[in-house]
Amino acid sequence: MKSENFLDLDFKDVKSSFELDRREFVKLLGGGLLLLFTVGDSFAYMQEQQRRRGGELPTDFNAFLHIGENGRVTCFTGKIEMGQGVITSLAQELADELDVSLDSVDMVMGDTDLCPWDMGTFGSMTTRFFGPPLRAAGAEAKKILLEMASEKLKKPVNQLIVKDGIVSDRLNKKNNVSYAQLAKGKKIEKHLKGKVEVKTPKEFKIINRPFTRHDSKLKVTGKAKYSADILLPEMLYAKILRPPAHGAKLINADLSEAKKIEGVVVVEEKDLIAVLHKYPDVAQRALEKIKANFSKSESTLDDKNIFDHLLKFPHEERKVAEKGSLKTGEENSPVITQGVYYDGYKAHSPIEPHAAVAKIEGKKITVWGSTQNPFTAKEEVANALGIPSDNVRLTPPFLGGGFGGKTMNRQIVEAARLTKITGKPVMVNYTREEEFFYDAFRPAAVVKIKSGCTKEGKINLWDYQVYFAGERGADPFYDLPNSLVRAYNSARGEQNVHPFATGPWRAPGNNTNTFARESQMDIMAAKIGMDPVEFRLKNLKDKKMIDVLNAAAKKFGWKNIKPPSGKGYGVALGIDAGTYVAMIAKVNVNKDSGNVKVERVVCAQDMGLVINPEGAAIQMEGCIMMGLGYTLSEDLKFKNGEILDKNFDTYEIPRFEWLPKIEMEILHKEDEPPQGGGEPAIVTVGAAIANAIFDAAGIRLNQMPMNPDRIKAALAKK
Amino acid sequence: MEEIVKFKLNGKKTDLSVDPTRMLLWVLRSDLGLTGTKYSCGEGLCGACTVLINNEAVRSCQVQVSDVKGKEVITIEGLEKNGKLHPIQEAFMHHDALQCGFCTPGMILTAYSFLLKNKKPTYAQIVEAMDDNLCRCGAHKRIVEAIESVAGVKEEVYNEK
Numbered sequence: 001m002k003s004e005n006f007l008d009l010d011f012k013d014v015k016s017s018f019e020l021d022r023r024e025f026v027k028l029l030g031g032g033l034l035l036l037f038t039v040g041d042s043f044a045y046m047q048e049q050q051r052r053r054g055g056e057l058p059t060d061f062n063a064f065l066h067i068g069e070n071g072r073v074t075c076f077t078g079k080i081e082m083g084q085g086v087i088t089s090l091a092q093e094l095a096d097e098l099d100v101s102l103d104s105v106d107m108v109m110g111d112t113d114l115c116p117w118d119m120g121t122f123g124s125m126t127t128r129f130f131g132p133p134l135r136a137a138g139a140e141a142k143k144i145l146l147e148m149a150s151e152k153l154k155k156p157v158n159q160l161i162v163k164d165g166i167v168s169d170r171l172n173k174k175n176n177v178s179y180a181q182l183a184k185g186k187k188i189e190k191h192l193k194g195k196v197e198v199k200t201p202k203e204f205k206i207i208n209r210p211f212t213r214h215d216s217k218l219k220v221t222g223k224a225k226y227s228a229d230i231l232l233p234e235m236l237y238a239k240i241l242r243p244p245a246h247g248a249k250l251i252n253a254d255l256s257e258a259k260k261i262e263g264v265v266v267v268e269e270k271d272l273i274a275v276l277h278k279y280p281d282v283a284q285r286a287l288e289k290i291k292a293n294f295s296k297s298e299s300t301l302d303d304k305n306i307f308d309h310l311l312k313f314p315h316e317e318r319k320v321a322e323k324g325s326l327k328t329g330e331e332n333s334p335v336i337t338q339g340v341y342y343d344g345y346k347a348h349s350p351i352e353p354h355a356a357v358a359k360i361e362g363k364k365i366t367v368w369g370s371t372q373n374p375f376t377a378k379e380e381v382a383n384a385l386g387i388p389s390d391n392v393r394l395t396p397p398f399l400g401g402g403f404g405g406k407t408m409n410r411q412i413v414e415a416a417r418l419t420k421i422t423g424k425p426v427m428v429n430y431t432r433e434e435e436f437f438y439d440a441f442r443p444a445a446v447v448k449i450k451s452g453c454t455k456e457g458k459i460n461l462w463d464y465q466v467y468f469a470g471e472r473g474a475d476p477f478y479d480l481p482n483s484l485v486r487a488y489n490s491a492r493g494e495q496n497v498h499p500f501a502t503g504p505w506r507a508p509g510n511n512t513n514t515f516a517r518e519s520q521m522d523i524m525a526a527k528i529g530m531d532p533v534e535f536r537l538k539n540l541k542d543k544k545m546i547d548v549l550n551a552a553a554k555k556f557g558w559k560n561i562k563p564p565s566g567k568g569y570g571v572a573l574g575i576d577a578g579t580y581v582a583m584i585a586k587v588n589v590n591k592d593s594g595n596v597k598v599e600r601v602v603c604a605q606d607m608g609l610v611i612n613p614e615g616a617a618i619q620m621e622g623c624i625m626m627g628l629g630y631t632l633s634e635d636l637k638f639k640n641g642e643i644l645d646k647n648f649d650t651y652e653i654p655r656f657e658w659l660p661k662i663e664m665e666i667l668h669k670e671d672e673p674p675q676g677g678g679e680p681a682i683v684t685v686g687a688a689i690a691n692a693i694f695d696a697a698g699i700r701l702n703q704m705p706m707n708p709d710r711i712k713a714a715l716a717k718k
Numbered sequence: 719m720e721e722i723v724k725f726k727l728n729g730k731k732t733d734l735s736v737d738p739t740r741m742l743l744w745v746l747r748s749d750l751g752l753t754g755t756k757y758s759c760g761e762g763l764c765g766a767c768t769v770l771i772n773n774e775a776v777r778s779c780q781v782q783v784s785d786v787k788g789k790e791v792i793t794i795e796g797l798e799k800n801g802k803l804h805p806i807q808e809a810f811m812h813h814d815a816l817q818c819g820f821c822t823p824g825m826i827l828t829a830y831s832f833l834l835k836n837k838k839p840t841y842a843q844i845v846e847a848m849d850d851n852l853c854r855c856g857a858h859k860r861i862v863e864a865i866e867s868v869a870g871v872k873e874e875v876y877n878e879k
Contacts, residue, residue, distance in 0.1 A: 083817035085817070212812065213814055213816070215819065216810070216816060216819075219822050220810045220816070221754070221794065221795070222755070222793065223754070231753065279740070279744060351766055351852060398819065401817075401818040402818075618857070622855045623856065625853075625856030648759055648763040653854060654856070655858075656844075656848045656862065659858045
C-alpha cells in the first residue's frame, strides 16, 4: 500500500480548533465530497462520560471522510496508530465500501485541529465502535457518487458498477466516469443520518482479506516519524530535575555548575527545574551537574509488603454479578476450594519512551506528542498553561507502542510549559529511567475465590472477590447457579493507596482476573480428578465459548489428562472486548534452574467479523509474546517510593529465546459484528501457563510472575 | 572541545565538527537529523539504536563519535540503494514483521550484520543473534520468519560495500 506519512500532508494553514473553523477547513480541503458522521450510541455514551470528567464537549459528529478532486479519499479520525494496525484496517473498511483501491485512501489521525473530537485510543474499541459508522459513511458516499454518476452518464443507478473508483455503465464499460471527475468543482457537505445499507460479507473485496501494514515502508526505512523525531529549527532539548523517589520533595538545588556549560538554558519555575541545550546529551550532562537535596519519601511500601497494605485499605464494594444464593451453593457443594491469587505491578515499557516537541507561535502552542488521547492532552496543556484550549494543537505522530501507558501526558505538558517559558521549540524525551519512574503501572492486585462443586464436576458455588485489579474480566461466563462477584476499589487506586500512579495496561484487570478464575477452575478439576477441558465444558452453556474451547483443543490435539500428568499442558479461557479466547499452552519446567520454557501455544478466538485477518493474527501473536512477560518475569521492584527497576537489565521483558511455537485459529463469523483484537489473547496467558506448570511439575503458583525463584520455592515445598 | 571527525556515513564522506566524546547516537539524531536510529534504553540493553560500523552491528548509544574516525557507518537510512529497498527491508514488509516499528531499524541492521557472517543460519542461530534486541509489541515470530526467508537468497547482496 502506498503509504504517505500523514505528517507530510500539508495542512499548516489551519489555525484553530476544527469546531470553530469548520468552514475555513472545508475551504482548505478544496472541492469534493465531505461526509460528516457520528459514531454509534455506545460510543456517544462513553463520550458523555468523558465530558463529565471535564473533557472537551463532543461535537455533533466525530469523524469525517473527504473525497477530493484528485480522487483521493481521506479519513479524518481522532484515533491514533501505535502499532495496533488500525491505520490499515480502517482504510480497508472505507476502501471496500467505496469500491476504491486501498492505495487511494489516506488516514489523518489524532490531530486535534484536523480531526473531530475523540476520547482516545484504548480498550480495543476502534474496530468495534468506530468501524461500523465508518463503513456506513463509505457506503453513503458511494451512494451519493452513484447518483451523480447516474446523472452524468444518463443511466439508472442500478445499471452502474464501480471498480477502483471508476463508475461505469454495466452494459457499456466505455461509458464511465471516475470519482475524481465527479468530485471536481463540487462542494458537497453532508451529515450522515439514519441507517445506511452496508455491504454483506459476500460482497466484500477488501474487508476480511489479509493486507500487510499501511505504514510498513515508512517503518522499515526509518522514515516513520515518532515524536522525538520532530526536529525543529532552534529547538532545545530539555532535561528536567526529578525526585529520587515518589513522595520526595525538593529542598534546594544548586544549579551553578550546570549554568557554566556553554549554551545551557536554565529554567526554574515553581516545581519545574530544567536545563535545556541544542544537543540532548549536553543537556543531560548539565542535569548531572545539578546538586539537589530532596526530603525522604514517607512511603514505607515495597513489593513485598504491598499486598498486606492493599488488603488493609478501606474497601469500596461493587457487585459485578449475582445469581442464586451462596448458602444454597455451599450446601450443594461437597468439594470446596479456597484460593487467593496475587499479581504484582507491571510496567508498560514501550520501546519508545514518552516524548513531546512543543512549539509556540504567537498565542498558539503546537505539540507533537506520544499520546493515546490527544484531545485530553490538549485540555491538560490548556489547563496547565492557563490558556484557552483553542490555542493548543496536539498532533501525535506514530507511537512506538502504547499498551495503555501513553495516557498520562506529563511530558506533553512539560514540553508545552517549557516552550512558553523559553519561547523556543522544546523537546522532552524521557530517559528509560524516567519512563519507569513516571509509568502508570498495572496495579498490584489480589483475588480471593471460594468455590464449590460436586464430585461429578458441576460447580454450584462461586464467591469471587477482586481487590484493585478492576472488574474487567471478573464477570464469569461459566454457568454458575449460585454466584456472587464483588470488586473492591478501582484499578486507578483511591486516595494514593498505591505508592505511584497506576492505570490501564493492555486488557486492564482482565489479566489478573482471568489468571485467578482459570487457576481456580483447574484446582477444582484436579481435586475431583477430572480433565480440565472436560471440567470446563461441563460448566459452560455459552455456545461461543464452547466452540472456541473445542477449536483450541482440536488444534492442540488435546487428549484427556489428569493433572499433574507430567506433560505440561494447560488451558485457560477468557473474554475481553467482546472477543472469546481459548488458549492451550505446553511448557517445560527446568527443576534445577526453575526456568519455565513455553514450548507451544495454541489460541482460538471468536472475534466476530475480522476486518484484516493478517492484522488480527499479528495482534494475537503480540498478545501471546507480551503475555509471557507478565506471566513469567515482569514484577516491578520498588521500596520507599523509589522505583528500583530503572532499565531492561532488571525489568525483563520477553525476548526472542522465549518465542514458543504459536498456532492460531480465528473462527469464521463474518455475519457477526467485529469485536476487539488488540487485547483479548493476552488475558489467558497467565492461567494457561500456571495450569501447564501444575501439569508439568505438580506445583501450583498463585502469584504472578511465576519466576524461577518462585518455581524453585514451590518445588522445595512440594 | 570540538574537533573534526572524518568518517563515511551511508556511503558519503563526512567531516563533522563535533565534541568527539559525545555518543554517536545523539550526533546522528540531533546533529545529522538521522532519526531512524532510535533512543530507547541508553545503556545498550535493547538494540533500538543499532547502526553498522564497518558492517558490524553496534549500539550507537555506547560508542563515542571519536571511535568511528576513518570507519564506515551505515544507518537505516543508508540501506536503500538507488531507491530500491534492501531485501531484508522487503522481507520485514512482506512478513509484517513489525507493529509500532520503533525497534525495527535496529532489528533490520542487526539481521543485516548477522547474515553477512552467517549466510545460511538455522532457526536457533537467528534467535540467538537477535536475542539482545527487544520488541515490546511481540513481533518476534514474524521477525524470525522474515530473516529466515531472506537468508541465503541473494548472496551478492551481503557482499556489498
